[in-house]
Amino acid sequence: xxxxxxxxxxxxxxxxLLSGCAELAGSPKLAPPVRxxxxxxxxxxxxxxxxxxxxxxATVFDGDGRRWxxxxxIFSDGVVRAVGGPGLPSPAGAVEIDGTGKWVTPGVIxxxxxxxxxxxxxxxxxxxxxxxxxxxxxxxxxxxxxxxQDPGFxxxxxxxxxxxxQILPGSANLFGGRSVTLKNVPARTAQGMKFPGAPYGLxxxxxxxxxxxxxxxxxxxxTRMGNIAMARQxxxxxxxxxxxxxxxxxxGGDMPERDLAMDTLKGVLEGKILIQNxxxxxxxxxxxxxxxxxxxxxxxxxHHAVEAYKIADLLRENDICAAMWADxxxxxxxxxDAIKENIPLVHNAGACAMIHSDDPNGIQRLNQEVAKTLADxxxxxxxxxxxxxxxxxxxxxxxxxGILNQTGTLSPGKMADVVLWNGNPFSDYTRPERVWIDGxxxxxxxxxxxxxxxxxxxxQPGEGDVK
Amino acid sequence: MIRAxxxxxxxxxxxxxxxxxxxxxxxxxxxxxxSQPIPNGMVIVRDGRIVAAGDVRxxxxxxxQVIDATDKWVTPGIVxxxxRLGLSEVDLxxxxxxxxxxxxxxxxxxxxxxxxxxxxxPIAVNRADGVTRALVVPNVGxxxxxxxxxxxxxxxxxxxxxxxxxxxxxxxxxxxxDQAGGSRSSAYILFRNxxxxxxxxxxxxxxxxxxxxxxxxxxxxxxxxxxxxxRLYGPDARRSDDVLLTRFDAAALVPVxxxxxxxxxxxxxxxxxxxxxxxxxxxxSLKIVLVGATEGWTVAERIAQAGIPVIASAVNDLPASFExxxxxxxxxxxxxxxxxxxxxxxxxDSDTRNIxxxxxxAGNLVALQRVPGATxxxxxxxxxxxxxxxxxxxxxxxxxxxxxxxxxxxxxxxxGDPLEGSSAAEAVFIDGVRQPLETHQTRLxxxxxxxSRRDLPEAYRH
Numbered sequence: 005x006x007x008x009x010x011x012x013x014x015x016x017x018x019x020x021l022l023s024g025c026a027e028l029a030g031s032p033k034l035a036p037p038v039r040x041x042x043x044x045x046x047x048x049x050x051x052x053x054x055x056x057x058x059x060x061x062a063t064v065f066d067g068d069g070r071r072w073x074x075x076x077x078i079f080s081d082g083v084v085r086a087v088g089g090p091g092l093p094s095p096a097g098a099v100e101i102d103g104t105g106k107w108v109t110p111g112v113i114x115x116x117x118x119x120x121x122x123x124x125x126x127x128x129x130x131x132x133x134x135x136x137x138x139x140x141x142x143x144x145x146x147x148x149x150x151x152x153q154d155p156g157f158x159x160x161x162x163x164x165x166x167x168x169x170q171i172l173p174g175s176a177n178l179f180g181g182r183s184v185t186l187k188n189v190p191a192r193t194a195q196g197m198k199f200p201g202a203p204y205g206l207x208x209x210x211x212x213x214x215x216x217x218x219x220x221x222x223x224x225x226x227t228r229m230g231n232i233a234m235a236r237q238x239x240x241x242x243x244x245x246x247x248x249x250x251x252x253x254x255x256g257g258d259m260p261e262r263d264l265a266m267d268t269l270k271g272v273l274e275g276k277i278l279i280q281n282x283x284x285x286x287x288x289x290x291x292x293x294x295x296x297x298x299x300x301x302x303x304x305x306x307h308h309a310v311e312a313y314k315i316a317d318l319l320r321e322n323d324i325c326a327a328m329w330a331d332x333x334x335x336x337x338x339x340x341d342a343i344k345e346n347i348p349l350v351h352n353a354g355a356c357a358m359i360h361s362d363d364p365n366g367i368q369r370l371n372q373e374v375a376k377t378l379a380d381x382x383x384x385x386x387x388x389x390x391x392x393x394x395x396x397x398x399x400x401x402x403x404x405x406g407i408l409n410q411t412g413t414l415s416p417g418k419m420a421d422v423v424l425w426n427g428n429p430f431s432d433y434t435r436p437e438r439v440w441i442d443g444x445x446x447x448x449x450x451x452x453x454x455x456x457x458x459x460x461x462x463x464q465p466g467e468g469d470v471k
Numbered sequence: 472m473i474r475a476x477x478x479x480x481x482x483x484x485x486x487x488x489x490x491x492x493x494x495x496x497x498x499x500x501x502x503x504x505x506s507q508p509i510p511n512g513m514v515i516v517r518d519g520r521i522v523a524a525g526d527v528r529x530x531x532x533x534x535x536q537v538i539d540a541t542d543k544w545v546t547p548g549i550v551x552x553x554x555r556l557g558l559s560e561v562d563l564x565x566x567x568x569x570x571x572x573x574x575x576x577x578x579x580x581x582x583x584x585x586x587x588x589x590x591x592x593p594i595a596v597n598r599a600d601g602v603t604r605a606l607v608v609p610n611v612g613x614x615x616x617x618x619x620x621x622x623x624x625x626x627x628x629x630x631x632x633x634x635x636x637x638x639x640x641x642x643x644x645x646x647x648x649d650q651a652g653g654s655r656s657s658a659y660i661l662f663r664n665x666x667x668x669x670x671x672x673x674x675x676x677x678x679x680x681x682x683x684x685x686x687x688x689x690x691x692x693x694x695x696x697x698x699x700x701x702r703l704y705g706p707d708a709r710r711s712d713d714v715l716l717t718r719f720d721a722a723a724l725v726p727v728x729x730x731x732x733x734x735x736x737x738x739x740x741x742x743x744x745x746x747x748x749x750x751x752x753x754x755x756s757l758k759i760v761l762v763g764a765t766e767g768w769t770v771a772e773r774i775a776q777a778g779i780p781v782i783a784s785a786v787n788d789l790p791a792s793f794e795x796x797x798x799x800x801x802x803x804x805x806x807x808x809x810x811x812x813x814x815x816x817x818x819x820d821s822d823t824r825n826i827x828x829x830x831x832x833a834g835n836l837v838a839l840q841r842v843p844g845a846t847x848x849x850x851x852x853x854x855x856x857x858x859x860x861x862x863x864x865x866x867x868x869x870x871x872x873x874x875x876x877x878x879x880x881x882x883x884x885x886x887g888d889p890l891e892g893s894s895a896a897e898a899v900f901i902d903g904v905r906q907p908l909e910t911h912q913t914r915l916x917x918x919x920x921x922x923s924r925r926d927l928p929e930a931y932r933h
Contacts, residue, residue, distance in 0.1 A: 431891060
């Protein structure tokens with residue numbers, strides 16, 4: 005069957021070659037290519053209503069490295085209108101908020117979360133993060149595991165000021181599947197939370213997890229060299245798949261057989277899907293960089309890059325971001341060389357650095373995590389201003405997720421994803437006072453009605469930590 | 472007399488490089504007893520013990536070393552409230568480096584002491600971050616009982632044990648249910664049976680002296696001297712035929728039954744907590760410390776009435792399991808508000824290594840004071856929850872956890888407010904001995920601080 009088809013394709017190709025141009029020669033016209041829908045589970049997110057808002061007299065970090073000590077932020081219709089000093093005039097009809105003693109920043113973006121696919125309660129029935137049935141599962145999409153009723157979303161909003169987050173499949177597999185980027189706005193469906201226009205990511209993993217999960221079952225990969233070999237074999241198939249489809253899309257004819265897994269890898273090779281690569285060790289990151297060059301794709305970010313500080317120059321040269329923790333260490337061998345100055349060192353080397361959580365508790369304190377590592381860096385002589393360090397919380401995650409032109413900084417025209425903190429966000433004593441997403445007030449510490457409660461927690465004692 | 476001499480010798484052996492007198496002056500001093508910090512305070516140390524601390528002005532002997540702590544903060548070292556510090560170098564897939572499993576034939580008899588490795592990297596990392604002591608708890612294996620925990624210091628010497636066999640640890644919540652075969656009821660009958668088996672052996676133990684007339688007064692007696700002398704009972708100690716525990720395990724529970732050793736009970740769910748309070752009524756001699764207590768706020772007044780101290784997770788606010796459905800970050804503040812003696816531990820939370828998170832957690836409890844509808848704690852209380860609180864829960868408040876006169880001189884000089892994660896320990900003293908703050912991590916940082924290529928590879932930078 006396959007060989008027949010191949011023969012037919014070959015015959016057509018041969019005919020085309022002989023005639024130079026099939027159509028002019030009058031040979032049978034090829035059917036025009038059918039376009040594959042690349043967005044079959046589209047976002048249905050619609051921003052909630054907001055009002056024309058002006059925050060004055062706050063310390064403002066715009067997320068792009070700028071700071072105003074008596075800053076003004078104006079947003080309306082879901083969009084940032086202006087950021088500046090005290091002289092910025094208020095448009096007519098604006099609601100004014102006095103931000104004296106408070107801070108305003110872009111909403112926190114977590115590039116690495118499993119909310120929804122490893123939700124609370126963390127019971128077997130809810131465990132949807134790892135399709136650990138084969139090390140190569142690019143066909144699975146995290147959004148199909150996301151339970152929008154995970155109570156963790158609300159905690160990330162209320163305590164962490166998290167407005168956008170990337171939900172990734174777990175790291176049991178070399179190819180874990182597609183990520184999904186969400187607005188942290190509760191909805192009945194995952195589609196209702198999907199960040200409009202955000203590119204997909206593909207989760208890849210190096211190191212211990214894939215080789216442990218499969219090696220312990222006597223399957224490949226059992227070693228790091230097995231990890232790399234399998235990943236390369238997979239990319240070889242993907243390149244071939246893409247070649248077939250490119251030809252079909254250019255010339256039509258018989259549609260090649262569709263493969264969901266290969267679709268995702270093809271998307272990576274086309275630059276449409278961003279590689280989010282779980283990888284701890286410096287030497288393994290270097291291997292992954294070479295692999296990306298071998299097959300012609302770009303790694304957007306290394307996640308859990310605890311040894312990024314050892315190869316910060318390599319990351320800079322290859323324009324790869326590193327998502328890191330402040331002080332996690334030693335929980336497995338590949339995290340043994342973690343240091344507390346990782347993020348400042350990577351930043352200082354000119355590479356794109358950021359914090360990430362990978363944890364439903366840590367995501368509630370990413371600002372504090374940055375405060376720790378920032379201070380550790382300063383003690384090591386790396387003097388990065390607070391307003392620049394905020395890039396680790398919003399700008400750089402947005403860059404790694406391919407949404408920097410929409411959010412991540414308070415640039416006019418971008419989404420009004422804004423947090424008003426009740427003090428300096430680089431303090432353990434500070435919490436969000438209000439959080440706006442697309443200009444809509446989604447959390448207000450002073451208004452018990454502006455706090456989300458998941459379905460799961462409704463009617464339970466405490467009711468989502470709002471009672 | 473001989474015993475007293477022996478004890479003195481033991482103390483001397485345990486305190487390395489006997490320190491002389493020194494003072495720390497000019498810093499903001501927090502005593503760790505719940506009081507608010509004192510600006511421009513002083514701490515005076517002699518021979519490894521606190522002489523005085525706070526708003527004191529003493530004439531110091533000539534030549535006394537004075538450490539200037541102007542613009543710094545000075546507090547007692549952090550006491551890890553519930554940890555597995557020293558038990559694991561690496562937690563996963565690092566054969567031989569992890570002593571937290573206990574799948575052998577014994578349970579309650581296990582003594583965590585032999586597993587504590589003072590050269591464990593996490594001990595150094597936590598020492599460098601101002602953690603000076605920790606309650607180290609064994610893990611359950613095949614039983615609801617995990618064995619006997621110890622108090623350790625994090626000093627750079629080969630004598631980590633401050634006090635051994637301070638408490639027995641038992642799981643009576645979800646983990647206990649699983650250990651017992653699938654139901655809490657099953658766990659409780661196992662527990663009662665264990666106490667019955669211990670009771671049979673109790674009669675062979677040395678009697679407890681009653682205070683003047685009536686009930687023995689636990690507070691009057693020195694805390695557990697040697698709770699495990701009961702393990703010595705030979706075959707003469709008769710037991711029933713229908714026993715489930717090994718002789719060692721049953722004997723190890725005698726001091727628990729007698730109230731000579733604390734009993735740490737892990738329970739999160741409100742109903743489980745009430746079951747524990749019932750146990751206290753049924754066996755009044757048990758010296759129970761409740762561990763976890765995520766839903767404690769819902770039954771806080773009853774915990775307070777029972778007088779049972781709690782070592783809680785600080786900011787567990789997710790319904791992470793069906794025993795934590797009522798989780799709230801106000802749990803600690805609300806229990807405290809109801810009069811429960813609460814301190815902070817690392818229950819199921821990076822307990823082998825990230826004990827230093829406790830001060831960040833404490834800062835978060837302070838932050839809650841400014842969140843409408845939430846209940847936080849004052850700064851002084853928050854610090855106490857990670858210093859004197861855990862010490863007092865096990866009757867060691869007179870030894871460690873505060874800067875009160877006579878306490879062991881575990882003192883930290885911080886770059887700033889210690890409840891801010893951005894502050895760092897700049898000097899750490901344990902028993903008055905200044906500790907090195909270098910770690911595997913600091914050495915790596917120095918090696919890779921500058922990536923430019925030099926005449927030799929990075930491996931030659933050391």
